[in-house]
Amino acid sequence: MSTLSVDLSGQVALVTGAGRGIGKAIARALAQSGAAVAVNDIDAASAGQAARELGDPARAFPADVSDPAAVERMIAAVVHEMGGLHILVNNAGIEYKTPILETPVEEWQETLAVNLSAAFYTCKAAGPIMRDAGGGVIVNIASIAGHNIPLPNRASYVASKAGLVGFTKECAREFAAYNIRVNAVCPGVIETEMTAESRSNPQQVARWLADIPQGRLGQPDDVAGLVLFLCSDGARYLTGQAINVDGGKVML
Ligand code: NAP
Numbered sequence: 001m002s003t004l005s006v007d008l009s010g011q012v013a014l015v016t017g018a019g020r021g022i023g024k025a026i027a028r029a030l031a032q033s034g035a036a037v038a039v040n041d042i043d044a045a046s047a048g049q050a051a052r053e054l055g056d057p058a059r060a061f062p063a064d065v066s067d068p069a070a071v072e073r074m075i076a077a078v079v080h081e082m083g084g085l086h087i088l089v090n091n092a093g094i095e096y097k098t099p100i101l102e103t104p105v106e107e108w109q110e111t112l113a114v115n116l117s118a119a120f121y122t123c124k125a126a127g128p129i130m131r132d133a134g135g136g137v138i139v140n141i142a143s144i145a146g147h148n149i150p151l152p153n154r155a156s157y158v159a160s161k162a163g164l165v166g167f168t169k170e171c172a173r174e175f176a177a178y179n180i181r182v183n184a185v186c187p188g189v190i191e192t193e194m195t196a197e198s199r200s201n202p203q204q205v206a207r208w209l210a211d212i213p214q215g216r217l218g219q220p221d222d223v224a225g226l227v228l229f230l231c232s233d234g235a236r237y238l239t240g241q242a243i244n245v246d247g248g249k250v251m252l
Pocket of ligand 1: 191193
């Protein structure tokens, strides 16, 4: 539950990978602030369930965001069914844990496609709609891994998130002319299914906690609060940034 008071009524927000975890918390925060939320996930059942939990006017738009044609269809459907698109949150992501020498080419390509190329596809499709409507907000969920933070056996993930931070900055430069702000959010270790396996290892958790000044792992709502702020008018002079939300783990 977010404590930030933001009025997003009249705005349509699309959140990718919002069937669970961080994306679901972001969708909830935006809906609680008055936005009509389009809930995307590759898993139709979890997208539908999340949209039902949010209630009207939220709707599910299941699609694989790594498929450019599916993304075009999804964004057209959101605009047609919900009346516009003002906020885009690129949250869908996957992570494999494989050493480079053992990484199949398909695994590398899939990670880059979901974590990086999908943001290009959605921004390319949503950009003209936001431009023609007078502006908009895009938030890309990257990672502290996007800032050269070592993550053993996750080269494809680190490369995808560093790429997403770079894309965010170029997109912010180009889209500023259209009054579209583009920022990245870089979570540290957040308690979701993505980190469940690692969190089951007490030594791993102890190593993480030793590095986090605030002394705890993050919750999905910790990330959602920052995303909500970035979507608000309070962040109107903020674009092209990659902001860590990690309890102080990484200080740049
Ligand atoms: P999660 O619990 O695994 O949720 C990710 C969601 O994205 C799942 O619902 C997944 O669907 C969906 N998804 C995967 N591929 C997709 C695709 N091609 N098209 C549409 N949806 C797709 O992960 P999370 O922890 O909430 O992570 C959310 C974002 O935060 C990711 O970008 C992740 O890299 C980033 N992040 C997470 C952490 C962390 O510690 N958790 C830290 C830094 C950054 P399925 O249900 O089918 O798998």
